[in-house]
Amino acid sequence: MNFSSRLLEEAVNEFSKLPGVGQKTALRLVLHLLNKDEAEIGRFAGAMVTLKKDIKYCTVCHNISDDETCSICTSPKRDHETICVVEDTRDVMAIENTNQYFGSYHVLGGLISPMDGVGPSDLQIESLVKRVATHPVKEIILALSANMEGDTTLFYLHKKLKDFNIPITTIARGIAFGGELEYADEVTLGRSIITRVPYENTLIKG
Amino acid sequence: MNFSSRLLEEAVNEFSKLPGVGQKTALRLVLHLLNKDEAEIGRFAGAMVTLKKDIKYCTVCHNISDDETCSICTSPKRDHETICVVEDTRDVMAIENTNQYFGSYHVLGGLISPMDGVGPSDLQIESLVKRVATHPVKEIILALSANMEGDTTLFYLHKKLKDFNIPITTIARGIAFGGELEYADEVTLGRSIITRVPYENTLIKG
Structure with missing residues (x-):
């Protein structure tokens, strides 16, 4: 693309690093923002910077949280003896939206993927084992994606958890x-x- | 959506204000950025803030520029007696990409749209008339979108420019x-x- 301005080009390049955003879309987004006033652009940019700076991860389930312990882990209405193991915070939100689950979660922060250099030690697996070992747990639900990374992680988790003799289930496929x-x-x-x-x-x- | 964090929700809300970005896409973009380090997020946020703060519009053609006068308007290789009138900077880039046009531009900054409250005085029309009146011009090319706003603007521009007795052309449709x-x-x-x-x-x- 022939940019008339270096500043414009830089902003477009930053936006086009986002997943699924090409140069044309990036240009459209940048020009859209450019039409807003400085305060609004400041809010947009600030929200992301603040999020990165102040973000916390729940010390129990490792979900994104504003506090040391997330609202699900502290809720007296939830069943803390059932743990649903998921890949990331989006899965927590998706399951919460169903209104069908009232237990707690454990967010791995990814899936085992040798291709991407992600091993078990990069994920919150040790802390899950420790959590199961030190707290009363009556069921572990593994709710992972049905792909190769999901299956590898499932296999590894099962190996790590089976000796606790706690029912391990996976969500239904069909x-x-x-x-x-x-x-x-x-x-x-x-x-x-x-x-x-x-x-x-x-x-x-x- | 059930957000586990207010900060996350704010960032997602800011992103979902972008055109064509819904809440799910916004969440995906925010979580993608969140995985980057603070410096990279700073660059992303800073590029947009800097662009808004330091952006200039060429005093001749009103295109986005880093300087008072843009590189096209100052180029000795361009034909400054031919003016191509376009809606915004994206159209300039699209025409430049064709490598078929070597004249200068005039960026209106929008199209006349009574529905959106955009009248002739909101656009760079007076400055176009003044430019044509004070500089030698041998052709005015109107390269506007083929929709109602484009046609309205075309009609208005023709009325304003016809008394100069300069050839007024429009790009070919077909x-x-x-x-x-x-x-x-x-x-x-x-x-x-x-x-x-x-x-x-x-x-x-x-």
Whole structure:
């Protein structure tokens, strides 16, 4: 691109480093912001800087938090003996949005991925083992992505946790609600037949 | 969304004000940035703040510039007697990328749009009239979008400029290169027949 201004080019380059943002989109975002007043741009830039500077991670579950311990880990309404292990804070938010889970979480901060140089020691796995060893836990739910990194992490976690003799479960895989059978991939469809459940179990009680 | 942190929520809200960025995308962008170190986030935030603070608009053509007069308006290689009138700096960049235009520009800073409260006085129209009145100009090219705002602006500009008796042209409309006739809309196809050109004129000389 032919930029008429070096400052403009720098701002566009910074924006185009964001995932999924190319140079044209970056230019559109920068010109959009440029039309705002200085205070508004200051708020935009400041929010990110403040977040990075003041962000805390819950000392129990390692979720992003404003305090030492997050609101879920301190809530008396939650079941702290059930731990749902997830990759990152987005998964916590996604599960919270379902309003179907009332236990606590453990945020790994990623998945084991030798390709990206992420090993078990880069994740909050030791602290999970310690947490399970020192607190009463009645179930560990592994809610990880169904890809190679997820499966590797699942395997590793199971190995680390199985000696505690606590039920370890994983979230159900299958055809999505609203999904049509003919468009489902073979692996999902095949596994959904193998792991079929009694019809009565699928009825929501209450 | 259920945010575990107020700071995170604020950053996501700021990002989701950007055009085409919803809450989920904003969250993805914020978490991506959060993984970077403080210096990198500072550069990202600083680029936009610096741009807003130090940005200049060329006193001749009103394009975004680092100096009082932009590099196109000061270039001895450009034809300063031909003025291409465009909506904003993105159009300048798009035309520059074609390597087919060697004149100068005039950036209006928008289009007349009564719906959005943008009138002629909000745009660089008076300064265009003054520029044409005080400098030798041999052609004015109106390169505006083919929508209602573009047509309204075109009509207004023509009214303001016609008494100078300088040729006023608009960029050619028609079927895009690579575009198939059957998928073209009726207006474009109809106009492209009415404004047909001799075949010899379409051959690039040189």
